[in-house]
Amino acid sequence: MRSVWSFWTKPFDYDRHRAWWSEKHHLLSWILSLETARRHYPRTWLITDSQGARMLVDGLGLEFESVSTCLDALQDCHPDWWALGKLYAYRCQHDPFVHIDSDVYLWKRLPSMLETADVFAQSPETFPLDSSSWYRPKACVDALNAVGGWVPEEWQWSVDRQCNQAACCGIFGGSHVEFIRHYADLGIKSVEHPDNQDGWSSLGGNMADNLFVEQYSIMACIEFHRQVKNRFSSRLQMQYLFPGAEQAYDPECSRQAGYTHLIGAAKRNRVLAERLERRVRRDYPEKYEACLRYLESVS
Amino acid sequence: MLKRIEHEISSDVALDRCVVSSIEPGDTRVGTSTVVTIYGRFLADAVDVTFPRERVSTTVLDAEEDRIRVRLNINPDSMTGRHDFQILTLRGVVKSDEFGVYFHVRSSGSGSREEEDKEDDYGVWGDMGIGGDLL
Numbered sequence: 001m002r003s004v005w006s007f008w009t010k011p012f013d014y015d016r017h018r019a020w021w022s023e024k025h026h027l028l029s030w031i032l033s034l035e036t037a038r039r040h041y042p043r044t045w046l047i048t049d050s051q052g053a054r055m056l057v058d059g060l061g062l063e064f065e066s067v068s069t070c071l072d073a074l075q076d077c078h079p080d081w082w083a084l085g086k087l088y089a090y091r092c093q094h095d096p097f098v099h100i101d102s103d104v105y106l107w108k109r110l111p112s113m114l115e116t117a118d119v120f121a122q123s124p125e126t127f128p129l130d131s132s133s134w135y136r137p138k139a140c141v142d143a144l145n146a147v148g149g150w151v152p153e154e155w156q157w158s159v160d161r162q163c164n165q166a167a168c169c170g171i172f173g174g175s176h177v178e179f180i181r182h183y184a185d186l187g188i189k190s191v192e193h194p195d196n197q198d199g200w201s202s203l204g205g206n207m208a209d210n211l212f213v214e215q216y217s218i219m220a221c222i223e224f225h226r227q228v229k230n231r232f233s234s235r236l237q238m239q240y241l242f243p244g245a246e247q248a249y250d251p252e253c254s255r256q257a258g259y260t261h262l263i264g265a266a267k268r269n270r271v272l273a274e275r276l277e278r279r280v281r282r283d284y285p286e287k288y289e290a291c292l293r294y295l296e297s298v299s
Numbered sequence: 300m301l302k303r304i305e306h307e308i309s310s311d312v313a314l315d316r317c318v319v320s321s322i323e324p325g326d327t328r329v330g331t332s333t334v335v336t337i338y339g340r341f342l343a344d345a346v347d348v349t350f351p352r353e354r355v356s357t358t359v360l361d362a363e364e365d366r367i368r369v370r371l372n373i374n375p376d377s378m379t380g381r382h383d384f385q386i387l388t389l390r391g392v393v394k395s396d397e398f399g400v401y402f403h404v405r406s407s408g409s410g411s412r413e414e415e416d417k418e419d420d421y422g423v424w425g426d427m428g429i430g431g432d433l434l
Contacts, residue, residue, distance in 0.1 A: 122429075259433075
């Protein structure tokens, strides 16, 4: 199974860098994410843009088996849509793969049930359908419909049935790459479609709309194609590393899985930042020094 | 704002319900043990003080009408940032966040004030992420 990372620099420069305790810790996380996962999945692939390749490969010296700068195609897209970089990476896949967020560390190989699954993700999420949730699928679909925009039938079907399932995609992948490319293409098309721009604008900025097009959309696609018989229906087995969010956050469960995800505000936690730095300095001293040299060279 | 708080406290006093007004000192660093004093009203029958967030243990040293002295042990891997706490009395449980009173756990480093503020802004429940203890 191929291991894949993506890095679209425009959202990072715009405001995503603020998610991290410091730029150094962002880079250290890249080192640890790659080095822990490559022990299990040595066929590594970075999908980024030219600036990202200069930073991670030329600057930091990360050693991927393959590097693509196809995210240069996103240079005119609004940086609010950070999930586009991931969706483009998913759409590039033609072999079984696992996409790993750069704040995820695989201390252990993934269970075989994930490695052989049609589609898999970190953990399922269930959210309330009222305004208290970050997810607002009905608002998104209504906004696009209100301006005569393009709405994937999977989304409309799912919203009509008040589906409230999503999949947390700290890791995401599978062997049914034709289906995954279809799902990724829907998300990309819905964001980029000219007829949808007024609809998205009417919703105002909302980070969760990235989660909608990535994490809600995958469940909408799976549930829709399970119900509506077509070429995808016979192979839509979905697996998760954790059976629920509660287990994901349980230290014993994450220890058994050998899985760390510095999700959300954890990237700004000073204690974790210090642990991250100690770990990289101890386990990958050459990479650590390369990181310091790179930071000095760009300061 | 001040009037609203005064009104709430007045109501609580009328019901002989615990009131929490402050905790001093208001912060400490991870991996330390410290004695704090919680000030308020109707605290004499307090039997325990607990911190819902992980890895802060407590021992009540003594309790009087207007104060409780508590020893706090902050584990080295305790979560940094703002912690609320609860006071268990013979008449029920009182939560400090009802009164806007919190205790702050800071990291062991000697970070700048700016860094400390950043830590407080983001040091919220859940900030250990998933499997953060494996790092």
